[in-house]
């Protein structure tokens with residue numbers, strides 16, 4: 001019964017291939033300010049910010065990095081400081097021991113293998129200690145070279161509600177989105193879903209009556 005209701009809803013809104021264009025366009029108009037909420041001025045600062053943002057809010061990271069980035073400017077600065085001091089400097093972002101270790105390991109590899117620069121390719125980014133695929137995707141997209149689609153909790157929920165995937169595993173969801181979303185939109189698309197997820201399609205209480213996607217969404221409550 002539930003299944004046939006879902007099938008009916010999917011039929012009503014049409015194929016995902018036909019809907020993806022209008023979904024992206026409408027969200028771009030609705031969330032023209034969508035973008036990364038972390039503050040950074042260089043590739044190194046971007047990478048460190050994204051690494052620090054695991055398990056905490058962007059606001060919290062920005063509060064910490066406002067001071068951190070005055071003290072640590074180059075990869076060498078993170079290695080010239082004892083691990084314990086770096087731990088204290090990033091303490092407020094949580095998981096400070098793991099994060100300090102990962103940042104120092106990453107800086108060492110950047111110096112030894114990448115001339116102290118942040119690489120662009122996903123294969124290189126995921127080699128850096130403590131840099132998982134999601135972090136690598138965020139960094140690559142922000143550097144203007146998206147090579148995947150970032151899947152966080154909002155992207156997962158909205159992709160499912162919008163009927164863009166039937167998967168639950170982030171890796172499989174990313175694969176579905178890569179097949180569906182035009183490549184030039186891979187960078188902005190997650191930001192659009194994240195902002196829509198925070199403002200309108202909220203986890204516990206989606207505000208379908210205020211949603212610009214209502215006629216394109218099989219989960220609409222209207």
Ligand code: SF4
Pocket residue numbers: 161162200201202206207208211212213214217218219220221
């Ligand atoms: S119509 Fe409702 S469920 Fe669908 S995307 Fe909008 S808020 Fe979310």
